[in-house]
Amino acid sequence: MRSKPHVAAIVVAAGRGLRAGGGRPKQYRMLAGRPLLSHALRTFQHHDGLSQLLVVIGAGDEDLYGAAVTLSATLLPPVTGGETRQASVLAGLEALAATPPDIVLVHDAARPFVSARLIDDAIATVATGAVAAVPGTAVVDTIKTVDADGRVVGTPERAALRAVQTPQAFAFPALLDAHRRAAAAGIVGLTDDASVMEWAGHPVTVFPGESGNVKLTLPEDFDAAKRRMQTAMNDVRVGQGYDVHAFTEGDHVWLGGIRIAHDRGVLAHSDGDVVLHAATDAILGALADGDIGTHFPPSDPQWRGASSDRFLAHAAGLLAARGGRLAMLDVTVVCEAPRVGPHREAMRERMAAILGVGTDRIAVKATTSEKMGFTGRREGLAALAVATVRLPGQ
Incomplete structure (x- = not known):
C-alpha cells in the first residue's frame, strides 16, 4: 500500500427511512x-484525505x-442501490472497482454529525495494518437478551460491548471480495459491513467512536438534531478579505471561478482571481x-498559475475540520471593466459548489x-x- 493511500468513501442513501416521517x-x-444527506456529505466533501x-x-430518487x-x-455520479443495504453497498463497491482505491469508507447518510477526526481515525486504522476498522462507543446501559415472549435469557458483560457507528473503513479488495462472496452465497440481512467481513472470516478492529455521531431514525431524532444545530453553532x-491585481497583456480574467473574456489579463502568481482570493482570506480571517x-x-x-478554486476549497476544508x-x-x-452583471449567477453557482453551500x-x-x-x-x-x-x- 502506498505511503499516502488512495481513499474513497461510499455514502449509503438508498433506503426508504419512512419512520422519520415527512413523507419522503x-x-x-x-x-x-x-x-439530511447534504449534512452527511459535507465533511467528506471537504476532507483532504479523500x-x-x-x-x-x-x-x-x-x-x-x-x-x-x-x-x-x-x-x-450517484449509483442506484438494491433492495437491501448489502446490495446497495455492493453496487457502490462495483462502481469503484474499475479504478480501485486502497481504502474504502462506508458511511450511513443518516449520520449528519460525522467529524473530520473520525474520518482521519478510520483511514489511519486501516492504513496502519487493519483490514477492517469500525468506530465504537462504550455501552453505558445494562443490556438484556430476551426470548420471543420478552423474558430475559441473559445479561452480557457490559464492558465487552460496543455500539458500532459509521464511517467504517476497509481494505477495498477484501471488502469487495467479502460482499461478492456473501451475495453468491445468498447471505442477506447483515446490518453493517463489519458483519459482512466477520462472515467472511476477517478480523475487525474497533477504534473509539464519538457519542455525538448519532444516527437519525425517528421524528424525535430530527427534533433533537435541529436543537443541537441551533445551540451548538453559537460561535x-x-x-x-481584500485582493487586487494589476492588468497586463491578455485576453481574459478569472472572477469567482469563471473565465471572462476581456481585452486585458492580470499580473498574478496564480490565475489572479481577485474574487476567490478575497473570499479565501475572508474565511481564513474568520x-x-x-x-x-x-x-x-x-x-x-x-502555485504558479494555480486555479484559485483550490485556495477557496482549502479554506472551506479548514472550516469543516473545525465543525x-x-x-x-x-x-x-x-x-x-469587464462587466460583472452578466456573469453574476455563474459566479455564485461556482463559489457555492466549491464551498458546499446553497447559492442563497x-x-x-x-x-x-x-x-x-x-x-x-x-x-x-x-x-x-x-x-x-x-x-x-x-
Whole structure:
C-alpha cells in the first residue's frame, strides 16, 4: 500500500427511512434548512484525505438527490442501490472497482454529525495494518437478551460491548471480495459491513467512536438534531478579505471561478482571481488562521498559475475540520471593466459548489470607483469579501 493511500468513501442513501416521517426518504428530509444527506456529505466533501466520494441512492430518487447535493471535485455520479443495504453497498463497491482505491469508507447518510477526526481515525486504522476498522462507543446501559415472549435469557458483560457507528473503513479488495462472496452465497440481512467481513472470516478492529455521531431514525431524532444545530453553532465570527491585481497583456480574467473574456489579463502568481482570493482570506480571517499567503506562499513555484478554486476549497476544508459552516459570503468587485452583471449567477453557482453551500449564501456585487484611483484608470481590479461563519461554541 502506498505511503499516502488512495481513499474513497461510499455514502449509503438508498433506503426508504419512512419512520422519520415527512413523507419522503429520511435522507432527503430537511434539517436546519438543508436535506439530511447534504449534512452527511459535507465533511467528506471537504476532507483532504479523500480522492473519491460516491453516493448510492434509491431507484427513482435522482431528482431528490440532485436537489440535495452540491457538486465537488471528489463527488462521483450517484449509483442506484438494491433492495437491501448489502446490495446497495455492493453496487457502490462495483462502481469503484474499475479504478480501485486502497481504502474504502462506508458511511450511513443518516449520520449528519460525522467529524473530520473520525474520518482521519478510520483511514489511519486501516492504513496502519487493519483490514477492517469500525468506530465504537462504550455501552453505558445494562443490556438484556430476551426470548420471543420478552423474558430475559441473559445479561452480557457490559464492558465487552460496543455500539458500532459509521464511517467504517476497509481494505477495498477484501471488502469487495467479502460482499461478492456473501451475495453468491445468498447471505442477506447483515446490518453493517463489519458483519459482512466477520462472515467472511476477517478480523475487525474497533477504534473509539464519538457519542455525538448519532444516527437519525425517528421524528424525535430530527427534533433533537435541529436543537443541537441551533445551540451548538453559537460561535459566530466574521472575517474580511481584500485582493487586487494589476492588468497586463491578455485576453481574459478569472472572477469567482469563471473565465471572462476581456481585452486585458492580470499580473498574478496564480490565475489572479481577485474574487476567490478575497473570499479565501475572508474565511481564513474568520478562523484566525493566517491569510492566503500563509497557506499558499507566492514564493512556492507549485502555485504558479494555480486555479484559485483550490485556495477557496482549502479554506472551506479548514472550516469543516473545525465543525463549522459558512453562514454567508458577500463579495464586491471593484472595476470599470469587464462587466460583472452578466456573469453574476455563474459566479455564485461556482463559489457555492466549491464551498458546499446553497447559492442563497453567496452574494456578488459590483461597482466602479467613478474613474478615480487605479481601478478608475483601468489599471487593475479589486475585490472585497466578508464571510460570516458559525463554529461550535466553547
